[in-house]
Amino acid sequence: MRKPAKDKQEAILKTALTLFTERGFFGTPTSLISKEAGVATGTLFFYFRTKEELIDTLYRRIKGEAAAAMCRGLDKEKGVKEKLHRIGINAVAWATQNPEKMKFMEQFAHSQFVSTTAQEEGMSRFLFLKDLIREGISKGTVKDLDPDLAVSLMASSISGVVARASTAITPAEREEIIGQGLDFVWDGLKA
C-alpha cells in the first residue's frame, strides 16, 4: 500500500494549512501536523527538511494559486479600468472563497523570522500589476501616482474589503460590501 505516492505530502500540506491558520505557525507543533495528517513524525521531515521549509512551500504554492486566480479571464478585458476591475473581483472572490489561504498569507507576510526569500519571490508575481498601473497612467485613465504605491494600496485595500466581507451575514450583504470596496479602489485610482 505504498502506491499513492506524494499522497502523504499532500495530506501534510493540507493539514498544515488548516492548523497554521487556526493556531499560528508557532502554536502548531510539527508533531500535531503529522498526527492530524495521519502520518508519522518522520514522514513530515522526509518531505520537508524543516518546519520552515514546510511553511515556505505552502506559501509559494498559495501565492502561485492566488496570482493565477487574479489573472483569470484577464485577457478578455480590454481597457485598463476593466482589467483592474476584473483583477479586483478575482482577488476578492479568491480570498473570500479561500479564507484559510488568505489568512495564511497575511500571517506569513507579517511574521518576522520566516524566510524572506519566499516573500520576495512571491512579490515578483505581481509585477504585471505595476505595469498595468503604468499603462493606465500613460493612457490617462489612472491618476499620476507612484506605481508601487498604487500596488501597495490595491493589495491592502483588498485585504480590508475581505476583512469586512468575512463578517457579512448574508451573501447579498457580502456582494454589496465587495462592490462598494471595489468602487472605493477604482475611485481612488482613476484620473
Added chain:
Amino acid sequence: MRKPAKDKQEAILKTALTLFTERGFFGTPTSLISKEAGVATGTLFFYFRTKEELIDTLYRRIKGEAAAAMCRGLDKEKGVKEKLHRIGINAVAWATQNPEKMKFMEQFAHSQFVSTTAQEEGMSRFLFLKDLIREGISKGTVKDLDPDLAVSLMASSISGVVARASTAITPAEREEIIGQGLDFVWDGLKA
C-alpha cells in the same frame, strides 16, 4: 541612586518593543528581553505575570498612543472632509515616525494565539471614526457605503501607504507618497 520606581518596568517595555519588532513574539525569549533590558529574569515576571501580559500591555499602550496621535488637532477642523484628512495625516505621520510601534501593532493584529481581548478592546477606540463616516454620509460629503467597510478600508490603506512610504529614500519622496496616498483614500470615499 534615586531612580524613580518603575524604571525597570519601562526598560523592559522599551526593550521588548524593539526585540519583538526585530525578531517576532516567538523569536524573542523573555530571557533575552530581561538581559537586554539589564534586569534579572525574575524581574520581568514581577512586573508582568506572563509573557502574554507583557505583549498585551505593550499593545494597549501603543494603541492608546496611536489613537491619541490620530486625534491631535482634530477639534480645529470643521468639515468631515477636513477631519478625515487630518486623521489620515496624523495616522500616517505617527506610523512613519514610529515604525517599530507600527510594526508591532501589525504583527499583533495578525498573530493567532495572542489574547483577543486586547485586540477587541483596541478596536473600540476607533468607534469615533465610524461616527465620523456616518456623519459624512448623512451630510452627503461621503459616499453611501457601509461604515464598517469604510473604517476597514481607511485602516488598511494607511497600512499600505506606510509600507510604501517606508521604502522611500528622500524625505521629499516620502512626503509625495503620503500625499498621494491620502488623496487615494479621500477620492475613494468622497461622494
Added chain:
Amino acid sequence: MRKPAKDKQEAILKTALTLFTERGFFGTPTSLISKEAGVATGTLFFYFRTKEELIDTLYRRIKGEAAAAMCRGLDKEKGVKEKLHRIGINAVAWATQNPEKMKFMEQFAHSQFVSTTAQEEGMSRFLFLKDLIREGISKGTVKDLDPDLAVSLMASSISGVVARASTAITPAEREEIIGQGLDFVWDGLKA
C-alpha cells in the same frame, strides 16, 4: 535551599564522568545524566550550553588533574632518569587510582567529532616532558631519538601498562606489573 551554589554543577560533572566511561559519549543521553545527578534537564544546560561543552569541560579538568598528578614530587628528583621515573610512577599511580578518568581520556582522545580545541590545549600541558627528554639527550642519559616520538612512546606505554595492570588480581601482582612496565620504558629510552 538554593544555597550550595555550584553543587549541582559538580554533581553533573561527576555523574557524567561515570556514565560516559560506562556507556560512552553517545550511549549516554543528557537526560540520563541529569536524572542520575538528581537535577532537572534544564539545569544541565544551564551550566553547560551543549553536551559537547560538558564533555570538553570534563576533559580539561581531568587533563589538568592528570598533569598535576604527574608532576607531584618532581622537584625533589635530581637526575633526568629519576625525574622520568617519578613521572612514570606518578602517571601509572594516578591512572590506576582513577580508572574512570583514565578511560574517559582515552575515549576522548580516540573519538572523532569532539572538539579538537580541547585536545590540542590538553597536549600543551605535556611540553615539559619533551624538554626533559631533550635535557636527557644532551646530557647523554637518554638515547638520541626524536623527542616527540619519546613523548608519544611514554604516553602509549603507560596506557599499555595500565591496561594490563587493571586486570591484575592482587595488589602485589599489580605492583610487579607496574615495576616491569616502568623498566621497559626506561630501558627503551636510556642511552
Added chain:
Amino acid sequence: MRKPAKDKQEAILKTALTLFTERGFFGTPTSLISKEAGVATGTLFFYFRTKEELIDTLYRRIKGEAAAAMCRGLDKEKGVKEKLHRIGINAVAWATQNPEKMKFMEQFAHSQFVSTTAQEEGMSRFLFLKDLIREGISKGTVKDLDPDLAVSLMASSISGVVARASTAITPAEREEIIGQGLDFVWDGLKA
C-alpha cells in the same frame, strides 16, 4: 552489466570505513553510508542486519588483515629477536600504509557500547605473540616480564610510533622515526 554479485556489499564496506574514520561511528548515519556507496538505504540492511553488524564485520576483516600483515615473512626469521623485529616492522608498515584501517581499529577498541564479542575474538589472533615472548624469555633473549604485559606494551608502543610517524613530513623522516621506535621496543624487552 555482468557485475559480480556482492559488489554492493564491498562498496558499502569500503565507504563505511572511510566515513567511520572521518566522522566516527556515531557521526556516520547509515543513510549517509548508503548514499555515498551509491546504493539504497534498504540495501545496506540486506547485507548487514544492523549497523553494529556492519561495524563488526569491518572490524573482523581489518583485524584479520592486520594479523596476516604482521606475520608476513615471519617463518624466514630464525631467532626470537629477529621474529619480534619483523613483527614490529610489519605492524608499523601496515599501519602506516593503511592509516584509515588503523584509525578504525583504534576507534573501535576505545568505544564502549560496541559489541565486545568481536573485540575478544580479535585478541585471540595475537596469542602467538605471547608464545613468542614466552619463548624469548625461556631462551634468555627477552627480559623475564609478564607476557601479557609484554604484548600490551608492544601493541601500545606500535600505536605510539604510528601516531608520531603519521606527522612526519618526509618519507626519510618517517623511516627514521620507525627505526627509533622499533629500537625502543626491543631495548625495552631484551634481557
Added chain:
DNA sequence: TATGAATGAGGCTTCATTCAT
C-alpha cells in the same frame, strides 16, 4: 523590589530499521 539558579514540559529533528514492491 529584585535576583538568578533551578525547573520540566515540550519542541524540532535524526536515524536505524522495515516492508511492499
Added chain:
DNA sequence: TATGAATGAAGCCTCATTCAT
C-alpha cells in the same frame, strides 16, 4: 537482490515560569 518511502522512539535543547533569598 534491490529499492526508498515510511516509521516512531529517542535525543538535544529551549524557554516560560517559580521561588528562596
